[in-house]
Amino acid sequence: MRIVVINPNTSGPITDTITTAARSVADRLGDVSIIGVNPSFGVASVESHLEEAWATIGILQVIEADLLETSRADAFVIACFGDTGLDAAREAASVPVVGMSEAALYAAASLAHRFSIVTMPTRTIAQSERVVERTGLRHRCNVRAVGLPVASLEHDAASQLGLFLDEANKAIAEDGAEAIILGCAGLAELVEPMQESLGMPVIDGVAAGVTLAAGLVAQRLATSRASSYGTVNGAPSAIEFVQSQEVTR
Amino acid sequence: MRIVVINPNTSGPITDTITTAARSVADRLGDVSIIGVNPSFGVASVESHLEEAWATIGILQVIEADLLETSRADAFVIACFGDTGLDAAREAASVPVVGMSEAALYAAASLAHRFSIVTMPTRTIAQSERVVERTGLRHRCNVRAVGLPVASLEHDAASQLGLFLDEANKAIAEDGAEAIILGCAGLAELVEPMQESLGMPVIDGVAAGVTLAAGLVAQRLATSRASSYGTVNGAPSAIEFVQSQEVTR
Amino acid sequence: MRIVVINPNTSGPITDTITTAARSVADRLGDVSIIGVNPSFGVASVESHLEEAWATIGILQVIEADLLETSRADAFVIACFGDTGLDAAREAASVPVVGMSEAALYAAASLAHRFSIVTMPTRTIAQSERVVERTGLRHRCNVRAVGLPVASLEHDAASQLGLFLDEANKAIAEDGAEAIILGCAGLAELVEPMQESLGMPVIDGVAAGVTLAAGLVAQRLATSRASSYGTVNGAPSAIEFVQSQEVTR
């Protein structure tokens, strides 16, 4: 089984961190190989609706490119909190596409009555809440932010452990959280120390996304083409779009 | 006051219809001039999430282009049901941006206890419901579709009157609708005959959007930069993106 | 276009403040004239459900009186937070009736992801929440109060600036508010200093109500008579009711 994990920003180091996190959980699910990719074009980090617009084109580029491979993906995971471009990706891909945020929410809801998301930049609380509304889990989930830019992850996630623990402890005291969802890709190395310190499940959406994707493939299920996600013809090609852009630069 | 009405698809005839509809209501609000535009690149109609991704780039192109004008827009109206690209546009523009769907919902909620949206392609019910969820009006609004492609509007909206009346009558009987929202830009010519036949308000979102935008300008209000819609730096330029694409074709 | 702004309490000074606020925004919407009125009978301020019952009779008196004018209203705005008597007024009037609270909520929802109402007496939080429920915006709006009687406005709204700023700052910190709605008519002079201090939109419902009303008139829309707001025959006359009361006093 091949699962392509898409980091929708253009940061190679973050793609590497995400790929490592994805692989460590995939290794426990049999013959699941992980391919971590990021688009060649777009934004350095996805922290706003405008950046999401560009990142979505990047995601479409990756999905189109996969169609040209000899071994194609069996599923895609979008590794960006807020599940950027998820609906468009579901229409573009012929295999299941999973968002890391929704996957993390389903995992948390399987382990705890109440839980909180701790995301990074405060302005992305809106994006997290968008996913919470979609999944309907508002009655069990609150969203918080440590107030850091995503770029701070390129260097060293571990150094932000203190900030994340502080916010998680507030979630426990004020929201009654019984589990914590890390609200950003690239935070996998925080899972263990936070779990130890807090004494409760800490969920990395990349890992959750990989297992949800693998589960859908194992069930031989694909995105419904019946209505909302029906096949679309005649839209522009993201690959051509980006290539021409690269040529003229 | 200059209001730029953006048709996010590339169909000139639909832009013309929308502009006419926008002008007839603007004329009753003092010195409001309407500029109707569509992007030079994108999709012929916006009926899916994938097409919304491309249409959003087109909307950003229009907003960027406006910055280069000597007389800039005082507000933008996105004339596409589902309010495609609204959040990204709010970040990109320095003036208010209004979606035709949310504006239509607010107008309906000011005139009726319950109301229904009658949109065109069945698959876009999901997009309409996304706006209904955002505005929170699910307890008063149901979404229906006549099951027609948007392209059928290029020729003659009036010929679809019967289909719209049938669906509106079902909305009255089954949803208890006391007002009808036309779920697509370019349907203004249906307003009067439907209103006459149904004996209740029929709302065109383009007209509603223009009045909401003019109202925000009159109140001298602008999109909040405090958090979710804060200014974004360093994102790609939609104009350059599209130009390079046009060069290479 | 004639818009009658109804202050439902009997305080002339508050009517004057409201009328001034309404006019400053109306002036930017073409030929919109504002007539500010208050009933001759009722309560000095509307801060409870019981007072709302009396204020509603006053609103009906104003609407009935308008029918006797040679130049009638094209729309009414109810200038009282909580939108007192709005449903009854919609049935009584033959033209659109807008509540200042719902109009303020729609404006806020067009500019910000989350926002908070800062109202005056704590006991009226219930009335504000009633409007938040009607409009469905509970997932984006919290209600707060500075804990002042409405009567304190007759003297000098500006002197309460500090109290309003304190509560608005709490809304920003605790609710994630990105815009503030002033939860009382007669607070227009706080808009500018608060906006400057907070760096985000501050919305006066009177101004928002006038633009929403003007917009409905420009769209040539009227309250639906189809069901909930159908015409009512045979109800008592508010004018006669109040006149007889005045005679016997």
Add this chain to the structure above:
Amino acid sequence: MRIVVINPNTSGPITDTITTAARSVADRLGDVSIIGVNPSFGVASVESHLEEAWATIGILQVIEADLLETSRADAFVIACFGDTGLDAAREAASVPVVGMSEAALYAAASLAHRFSIVTMPTRTIAQSERVVERTGLRHRCNVRAVGLPVASLEHDAASQLGLFLDEANKAIAEDGAEAIILGCAGLAELVEPMQESLGMPVIDGVAAGVTLAAGLVAQRLATSRASSYGTVNGAPSAIEFVQSQEVTR
């Protein structure tokens, strides 16, 4: 224990029917005496928001009048579907005030997973839904109407049995209703035949209201004065208001 049941319209025959219904259930709750009253002024039936405004003044008249009695009420029941004037009455009265609709909903929720209200005029569905929203039971309760004016009750409720059974059967088939709430005061005589025909609980709100009121009195509980329903001073007197009106007529 004295429970005053207020019919907020001015129809004596309907007051009589209501009083009889209230008494038959009160007789089974010990020493509970029922006083059925209607205001001397107002509307012949309460079927619109405008009529509710007048009926509320009537309810206040009744509550004020009770204060002048030597044996005062221990609780009030508002016998009008939609719970007209309930909030104002709670502020005006020093004893508990119960709405027949909320009481019926609580009874239904104690007996069935899902249930439907069958009200009389279609336009009052909005009023019923207002109570359903207040109580939060929308996820378990649907509202329907037989489409009859309330006035048809003055003659003979029994003759409408067929219409009510038809609508109740639709509620069973389409809403999954397991209990039926009669959505109007004065329908008590339908309870038994409907119960027999449908094989499920049929709830008369007047009876439900009397038991809820008696229960609150037995618990020695009173309306909270802490905030929303705090005591109000200086409002007009409904008795004087109505008396002067009667004098001048």
Add this chain to the structure above:
Amino acid sequence: MRIVVINPNTSGPITDTITTAARSVADRLGDVSIIGVNPSFGVASVESHLEEAWATIGILQVIEADLLETSRADAFVIACFGDTGLDAAREAASVPVVGMSEAALYAAASLAHRFSIVTMPTRTIAQSERVVERTGLRHRCNVRAVGLPVASLEHDAASQLGLFLDEANKAIAEDGAEAIILGCAGLAELVEPMQESLGMPVIDGVAAGVTLAAGLVAQRLATSRASSYGTVNGAPSAIEFVQSQEVTR
């Protein structure tokens, strides 16, 4: 009228406290006799979902045993916050079954706009919220806990008055509570001192449950057998189950 109040844990002293509380309110509702019982088997207190599973069997034992009595119950009240086993009990009993939590919520909603539950062990907040969701009152009710085991009630509820007052005062300040629901059976003696100190209604669910049950009996209503709570045949006998268990121990 015979009302059997079921304490679903096996603590005799708590059953005694509950019975006393039930009787004091029953005495004001005419000829209502209270029989307080607890199962012979199960758990010492019900503070978790696992304990609820066992307590449910105990409740079924009590209901089965009642069928063997010459004077059977006219209604049952489950005296455990969280309304343990309520649905199963409704199917098992041929007379109405009321949960103390739902009854308390209905009483609170009849007296206040907003209210809070103050329960005992923090972990049972989930059980209280389950009832809040069922009744739909989440928009008006928050749940809090003093963080005490139920067992602490066997000795002396009064000694915990301070803790309950502290949490109730937080509910007033932070939730806007205008009434307090005591979130545990056996707390009746706190009602009066808390009411005096807080100046607002304090509701004991046992008392509320008895009045709701008596009210349903007075209305001659029974649980709907139409669907969800239809009669069940062939399930094991709780009495036999428990007897065999006692024999083998």
Add this chain to the structure above:
Amino acid sequence: MRIVVINPNTSGPITDTITTAARSVADRLGDVSIIGVNPSFGVASVESHLEEAWATIGILQVIEADLLETSRADAFVIACFGDTGLDAAREAASVPVVGMSEAALYAAASLAHRFSIVTMPTRTIAQSERVVERTGLRHRCNVRAVGLPVASLEHDAASQLGLFLDEANKAIAEDGAEAIILGCAGLAELVEPMQESLGMPVIDGVAAGVTLAAGLVAQRLATSRASSYGTVNGAPSAIEFVQSQEVTR
């Protein structure tokens, strides 16, 4: 990885069907072995709340018994629509416990905008809706029933294909369903023919449950012990309970 799939009724043939279904999906997830079990005591099928009470004891018996095994379960799946006993099982087990209904809902929400559950006995719609409320997916999911007893599965699920297709087609036409969830364990053989006929995903909760459970194990996550699902001491032993029962029979 060992996943114990619990059929909470006592029907061996249904356990066999469930086990086969679980294995076919487990085989695609690496080294996952499936142990299918049912309790030795309880009810032949779980179609009511009363039967759920007994089935919960059976589930606890299975979980306790697993503790005595040399190779213990890494996760449990409760294979009963409605997720009977899920909360109690989460407290009793030291490894993750997944409900087949919640797992099916998460899978459906990953593939379709709207979807419907088609369950078997009409009376169990309430149980399905309980899970829909928990997961928060009410805005995207409707529940329907074919109106068959669960027992009809022991013989031949395939013969009911027509009934299921009819109801699924109603879900497509009336609910806008884009995917169908089979609302009962033991229906796996309907998946393929329904999928072929309907042209959309058809989800078997047993398969979905196995993949969700395997995913949680792969993520090395366990039920949160922080509050709601904290460890419980001193509850009765289900094994002893059932054994004594068997002895005395």
